[in-house]
Amino acid sequence: MWMEIDLQSDVPIYTQLVDQLIEGIASEQLKPGDPLPSVRSLAADLGINLHTVNKAYQILKQDGFLQVHRKQGVVVQPGGMPGADAAFRAKLAKGIRPLAAEAAVRGMTEAEFAEQSAAVYRQLMSKGENAK
Amino acid sequence: MWMEIDLQSDVPIYTQLVDQLIEGIASEQLKPGDPLPSVRSLAADLGINLHTVNKAYQILKQDGFLQVHRKQGVVVQPGGMPGADAAFRAKLAKGIRPLAAEAAVRGMTEAEFAEQSAAVYRQLMSKGENAK
DNA sequence: CTCTCTGTTATATTCATTATATAACAGATA
DNA sequence: TATCTGTTATATAATGAATATAACAGAGAG
Structure with missing residues (x-):
């Protein structure tokens, strides 16, 4: 995976995940509809806990940047990103x-x-x- | 005093103090040489602990925005602010x-x-x- | 000299957040 | 049925923020 986590940083891991995913979308390295790794596999890849990844996904879902389908997993919002309200x-x-x-x-x-x-x-x- | 603290905020109190003091200097409401209230009096004014104020002062002193004299108290850096290094x-x-x-x-x-x-x-x- | 102010240091305690470890559940699919 | 998905529920450890006391050393005021 292309993500990197700094365990020594003072910024929480789940915040680092949120920031990097938003950067990925901004730079179009992640495009609408692109699939994201499951909470378990990403957690295993990064050597962190499942819940830490899930917290990041939840925040991004809440803000409208991600969509979640049962079994299909997590996907970059395909229906237009939220605006600058x-x-x-x-x-x-x-x-x-x-x-x-x-x-x-x-x-x-x-x-x-x-x-x-x-x-x-x-x-x-x-x-x-x-x-x- | 012209400072205001939000106890419900997710940003730490000492950070709020640091930010507001820097804003005060930036907007020239606080000028080089101006005296600041003692850690005890400001803490009493804001209804917070002495150490919380002291922590903010320490950070600003470390960064070169404040100077500290024994008994004279805390003073806005009179000898030129640090640059954008x-x-x-x-x-x-x-x-x-x-x-x-x-x-x-x-x-x-x-x-x-x-x-x-x-x-x-x-x-x-x-x-x-x-x-x- | 004594009293009182200053910043400073040292402990201890409470509280919320972060991160972890397990476990279990419900939906979807091979 | 077995296995994957997100989701929820607890419990625990570690850290940071804020508090409460207490004490010390320097610098003036009386």
């Missing part, structure tokens, strides 16, 4: 806020901060350049 | 990354994401428009 924009602003504040204190201008944001976005997208 | 840029990228990924999945373009970042930065700065 008000709830997400609020979450986004809340996440950016402390980063923007520290950037400002450290002397980064608004333009530099915006460009840095764009650069991260760009680099993320380029990961699936040649759609696997 | 490589370590911070890495931390910044790591923080932006999951936000950019989800924004992309939800249909936001690179330009929209950059503008959103700029908007948060801008709004943050405007908080100390009329420098207190």
Whole structure:
């Protein structure tokens, strides 16, 4: 599998899974309808517990990024991804806020901060350049 | 005091303190040399423990945003704030990354994401428009 | 000098979260 | 029937966050 987990990180394993799966969808390495490994097999692959994987899947299902079929397993949402609604924009602003504040204190201008944001976005997208 | 703490939030109290103090410095509501309340008085004001405030101060001192003098108390760094070094840029990228990924999945373009970042930065700065 | 303030350090305890280990259930399929 | 799937239910260990006390050393005020 193409996923990697850092057990020493301060960010929870299930969060790492959620983030990497979203990145996979964003970069189109994972396309709508693509199957995902079962909670048991992925857990075995990564050397972690079944419930940790399941927690990640549950969050992504709740947010509308994944669909679950009995026996068919887990699949990347085939019917269109959820949009950038008000709830997400609020979450986004809340996440950016402390980063923007520290950037400002450290002397980064608004333009530099915006460009840095764009650069991260760009680099993320380029990961699936040649759609696997 | 102008600080507010959300005890129900999932973000730790000491992190809320760190973030708000950095925001205060960014918006110039807190200027270099300005005195901060003692760990005991601020803790009493907010109805929290002394150690929680101390932990926030320690982090900000470690990062170079605050200075500590015996008896004089805590003071906003008067000798120039730390710059946007490589370590911070890495931390910044790591923080932006999951936000950019989800924004992309939800249909936001690179330009929209950059503008959103700029908007948060801008709004943050405007908080100390009329420098207190 | 004594009292009182400051940050600092040291323990101990409670609580929630994270991650684990088992176990079992219900639906789908070979 | 046997085996895979997600799902649910407990229980447990480990960690981090927050609290409660207590004590120490430096720096002033009286």
